[in-house]
Amino acid sequence: MSALTWAVAAVVTDDTGRVLLCQQGRGARRYALPGGRLRPAESPVRAALRDIRAETGWDIELVDLVGVYHLTGPPGEATAGRAGPLPDVLVHVFRARAAGVRPAADPPPGCRLSWHSSDALPEVVTPLTRAAVTDATAGRSGVLRDVPWGPGAVASDPLPAARPAEDAHPGAGQPPEQRGEAADPSLRP
Secondary structure (H helix, E strand, C coil): CCCEEEEEEEEEECCCCCEEEEEECCCCCCEECCEEECCCCCCHHHHHHHHHHHHHCCCEEEEEEEEEEEEECCCCCECCCCCCECCEEEEEEEEEEECCCCCCCCCCCCEEEEEECCCCCCCCECHHHHHHHHHHHCCCCCEEEEEECCCCCCCCCCCHHHCCCCCCCCCCCCCHHHHCCCCCHHHCC
């Protein structure tokens, strides 16, 4: 097993339900959810608020946790330009809303931001992005999912234990506002 890296990302939507994506770098790079790595002794909530503002310029309101996604790759397989296997990465993916109609700051160079309909994502998105947007728009919460790194990879179905028992808890797996509840106050900074 390689070193474990903790990261955060968010499915950020606007008032019309479009999803904010970032295309990093030049050329035919894939689109991804905004986010980044946790710093030492930093909570996933604080990291999400910090990283997403730094990467996109948008202030966001976290609604809830969509799930925890484990990025996986074939053991021991190195990619071009790397000296070893890809790291194990656990990503906390949040459901979030853009706070305001404009970004609070300009995004840094290198991140091309764009809004997309959740049912018409660009063809070139990361497997994590496709899986998380699908889960978030389906109203799932508490998802545990393995997602392969590879370019042609397809994310697995959520683990059976991750699917809420909707019979036992009406509205389980839906965003709080669809259950008639307010967003979780513990997700406030």
